[in-house]
Amino acid sequence: MQIIVHRGTHQIGGCVTEIKSEKGTRIAIDIGENLPSSDDEINLDLSIEGLTYGTPNFNAIFITHYHGDHVGLYNKVLPQIPIYMGEVSKNIYKILQTRLAKKHIISYEDLSRIDAFKTFKIPEKIKIDDITITPIEVDHSAFNAQMLFIECDGKKVLHTGDFRTHGQRGKAVISALEKYVGQVDCLICEGTTLSRDRKPPMKEFELQQKAEQIFKENKYVFVMCSSTNIDRIAAIHKATLNSHRLFVCDDYQKELLLYIDSISRSSLYKFKNRVLSYDDNILPLMQEYGFVMLVRDNYTSKQVMEFFPRSTFVYSQWDGYLDKKFKQYEHLQQFVPKQHIRLHTSGHADFEAIKSVCECVKPKILVPIHSENPSGFQDMNLENCEIKLPKDGEKINLL
Ligand SMILES: [Zn+2]
Numbered sequence: 001m002q003i004i005v006h007r008g009t010h011q012i013g014g015c016v017t018e019i020k021s022e023k024g025t026r027i028a029i030d031i032g033e034n035l036p037s038s039d040d041e042i043n044l045d046l047s048i049e050g051l052t053y054g055t056p057n058f059n060a061i062f063i064t065h066y067h068g069d070h071v072g073l074y075n076k077v078l079p080q081i082p083i084y085m086g087e088v089s090k091n092i093y094k095i096l097q098t099r100l101a102k103k104h105i106i107s108y109e110d111l112s113r114i115d116a117f118k119t120f121k122i123p124e125k126i127k128i129d130d131i132t133i134t135p136i137e138v139d140h141s142a143f144n145a146q147m148l149f150i151e152c153d154g155k156k157v158l159h160t161g162d163f164r165t166h167g168q169r170g171k172a173v174i175s176a177l178e179k180y181v182g183q184v185d186c187l188i189c190e191g192t193t194l195s196r197d198r199k200p201p202m203k204e205f206e207l208q209q210k211a212e213q214i215f216k217e218n219k220y221v222f223v224m225c226s227s228t229n230i231d232r233i234a235a236i237h238k239a240t241l242n243s244h245r246l247f248v249c250d251d252y253q254k255e256l257l258l259y260i261d262s263i264s265r266s267s268l269y270k271f272k273n274r275v276l277s278y279d280d281n282i283l284p285l286m287q288e289y290g291f292v293m294l295v296r297d298n299y300t301s302k303q304v305m306e307f308f309p310r311s312t313f314v315y316s317q318w319d320g321y322l323d324k325k326f327k328q329y330e331h332l333q334q335f336v337p338k339q340h341i342r343l344h345t346s347g348h349a350d351f352e353a354i355k356s357v358c359e360c361v362k363p364k365i366l367v368p369i370h371s372e373n374p375s376g377f378q379d380m381n382l383e384n385c386e387i388k389l390p391k392d393g394e395k396i397n398l399l
């Protein structure tokens, strides 16, 4: 078996990893676009022979979750190559991208390519010729994100995608690995937080408690967070219910939340009876009872915010976007008031959580990806584990 990280050995996001069997079956995991950053110089274009140009020579692509840095370049893939995505992930991605197509941000041609994605259910095994893939659901800031367990040529490989263990479903990560995976020959592991400080992250549940306090103390609250960070929205929703405020969002966000409600049995995702989509008619209700409204950087959100000048603004996504060196800064600074509360916790595993995954699957070889500090894995002092630090495109043979 051969592994090639085409992109993502020394950067966060934009990852593409290839697994090739001895017989020549080739799959790629993720086809991400580079995250917006201060440095536009890194590898903006992706060109892989047999995948994005030339004669099609990959059997399939698997997408671990719907974040753009994992799926964003799907339209560069040669159309003959099937793309697989978790069923729920695909449906969320479709709701998101349909909105963008209506606003002419993406084309309807691209939308039909998303429509054509093949789907799988978790944890059903999928066979692509002599490669078997088992998706394992993990905790992340994307709903229905997966690690992929790959078996082929008598070898076992785990690709972590993006994950964390401090979210609502974090405890299930290690037990799922014990149940479905066990020891592996190679672990391809994300290390996003290894370039950051190592203090333990706030748990999503603690964030919910802090939000509840803010909502109780403030009658009119706007919260800015990613529309597809479902576990964050679930925490905000729960905090809103506990503080007896109205829970308001726009039609698109409501559609997304009702979809999650319809496919989930957990009480965490029961949005249906409480979510109100905004229109001018509910303004008197909002004034009387107080509210928590999810907003984004768009005209409607800004209009409602102007109607409530004495409101509280909670910024609940990555702080980096408020930094001058990022492209979003220009746009967001017009939107985010100077006085705002920051309430966020990472979608990525911290040092200890990454280490616990490594210790659980005891890899003989570890290949860091999705990290600006891949050599940070060396500080974990993992037993009987060789840490490879390849360059993008370098071949690793599992013998
Ligand atoms: Zn990512």
Ligand SMILES: [Zn+2]
Pocket (backbone or CB within 6 Å): 065, 067, 140, 142, 162, 347
């Ligand atoms: Zn992600």
